[in-house]
Amino acid sequence: MNVHEKKYTEEHEWIELSEDGKTGTIGVSVYAAKSLGDVVFVELPALDAEVTAGDSMGAVESVKSASDILTPVSGKIIEANNVLEEKPGTINKSPEGEGWIARIQVKDGGELENLMSMDEYAKFTAE
Amino acid sequence: MRLRHLHLPGLTTYLRASAIQDHLVRLHLDHKASHLTAPAPSPVLLTFQTPPTYTCGRREVGALSPEQKAHLRADGKAEFHEALRGGQTTFHGPGQVTAYLILSLREHKLNARTHVRLLEDSVIGTCAGYWLEAHTTENPGVWIGSSPDERKLASVGVHLRRHVASHGVGLNVTVKLWWFDRIVACGLPEKKATSIEKEHQGMEPDNGASGKVLGPPTMPEKRWPVLQFYDIPRAMRQVADNLANQVALRLSGVDGGVENVTEKSIWPGELQSRLIEKMT
Incomplete structure (x- = not known):
């Protein structure tokens, strides 16, 4: 079991820390993927980009609308999920698994404390 | 709450309209960031016509070759800009009502899909007022006619x-359609663009007792007020106003209809002069 709980933002991104707590995997939630509809294009973040929590780091585009993806935490982008370039629909199939978007070197783990737990997020989206 | 409608008469450059849109988006984002108890900014529909302008969508940003951009600029007859909206390359220009709807999705109980549907339905409702049965297909936008002869009347692209939603629709009223022949509009090579004016060809104007009307000659009982195509500014304003009414009807939380606003009232003078500096 992962020692770090998956956390969610109000903008429907999720982040899950690695066991050592140094890197985080970021994606969009099942809820977000459903409300977007079929994803036709994913704009991935640039490698080595330094980002601040809340910055736009890419976009997910469904047929007619492009939604910015905001990074939940500050840090440096160390990996992007290139599978999404060829198969953007992976986000619809597995938004919180194979459809992850990027990995980030987390600058300040404390930033995660402001985010919602899975339960809190479930309540938030039920509103 | 009312839907604020800002109609810019005449031609507005794409960059100027974008600057106004950016300002309105910024107000929403600032409101969210500060968690003020003050009410959220009202939704705004910004309607305007641009000089001939081609724009590409987000997935084409940085992807067009210098030759492709030169083709789109047509020896300086058109501008080219990259947009962060969804969708692919499209055209905006004189005779098209370009409408940007800037609002907070949550405030109106919308999500990415229902917001696009609201825009499409509002265009369809507007067209019904001009005796046109428009509809959506499996392809983006609003269409007229049935397969394989569908013609595209309006494009949709949202950011x-x-x-916070921005961008919106481009509804062709009297626009010269050859501008669309120069591109593969929205990635669909076999499809043609159309306009309200073009679709009205073959319908018969009539100066009857009820004033100017228009409708299919065979159905005199179902005639409709004519759009005065010889008075373009008035026709554009009329279509823009109808579109605003259609959007207001469908927006949850909007109960007072449309409030027409002036540029100055939502776009402070200090920002205007800064923008003008930036552009000159």
């Missing part, structure tokens, strides 16, 4: 940041 979302923190659930």
